[in-house]
Amino acid sequence: EIVLTQSPGTLSLSPGERATLSCRASQSVSSNYLAWYQQKPGQAPRLLIYGASRRATGIPDRLSGSGSGTDFTLTISRLEPEDFAVYYCQQYGSSPTFGQGTKVEIK
């Protein structure tokens, strides 16, 4: 099983700032099959990124994914109020696993 470790656990930032979220895999993720999700309280997760860097439909270009192999990053270039949430990475190159999440909170 591939273990995904997300860091930091919590990111305290102000609107307009840049957010950098990390997802590190215990072994290489096949074909960079890595997705990112956003989840707000009481809501289902929302797909943001798949294939490590491909934005899902309707996702603004201030969100971007990068990385390969074992190290992946989600970047939010300028935080908007609606971006404060919990973010999860998921690998689907083998039996699916999720990271433990990074909470982006308002500073």
Added chain:
Amino acid sequence: EVQLVESGGGLVQPGGSLRLSCAGSGFTFSYYEMNWVRQAPGKGLEWVSYISNSGDTIYYADSVKGRFTISRDNAKNSLFLQMSSLRAEDTGVYYCARGDLGYCSGGSCYSHYWGQGTLVTVSS
């Protein structure tokens, strides 16, 4: 518009059983591989089970193998999860989820569309 609506959650005693359902609409259900994903209260996401579009291929997480059974009825655009020998650690919100055509790899998918979830509570 793609919609997934789960039902069947509730309170059940340890060792009991429950059957979850998920009704899909707004897409050709029989084309898509489907998954169940769960989330314990205040915790992260955990993949539970996968079923191919035809129902011929099925996978389970080790934590539920031998206790849960996934199935589907394409004629009724429905996905099911039969849960038995339930434990306290099975408590959580269960989501039905759909990926995108051609983007599953050996039964492993990302999930583009999610239902609103149904809460399962295992407690005496």
